[in-house]
Amino acid sequence: MKKILIINGPNLNLLGKREKTIYGSTGFGEFLETLRKEFSECDIGYFQSNIEGEIIDSLQNADQKYDGIILNAGGYTHTSVAIGDCVRAIGTPVVEVHISNVYSREEFRHVSYIAPSAKGVIAGFGLGSYKLAVESLLMD
Secondary structure (H helix, E strand, O other), rough: OOOEEEOOOHHHHHHOOOOHHHHOOHHHHHHHHHHHOOOHHHEEEEEEEOOOOHHHHHHHHOOOOOEEEEOHHHHHHHHOOHHHEEEEEEEEEEEEEOOOHHHOOOHHOOOOHHHHOOOEEEEOOOOOHHHHHHHHHHOO
């Protein structure tokens, strides 16, 4: 059984409440239940924090304990050299995900400090971006 950890960054705890036209009306807890049922052959863990250092700690603690990490660092994607450095330092493959198409939004969102060290980037498919990330990790 593959072990996959989903790490969500700042404000993703507000899914279902914030900017529904961009992020939809489903909360992540509800979606996570559906994802776990759909991929019952996987052990899918979950961590969310609004704090950069806690995200880094979670990445470091997950290294070599999981077969893959799905990371939506939210706004930290575009600002955190430290998270990018952490992804580069660990051995577990990381798939960067975004719910929205960051390339159709503000220009500052077009830069990712994570992408250069990630296995891949999936963006713009709503919560389905997480499903695609799980599928990509199962292909290995």
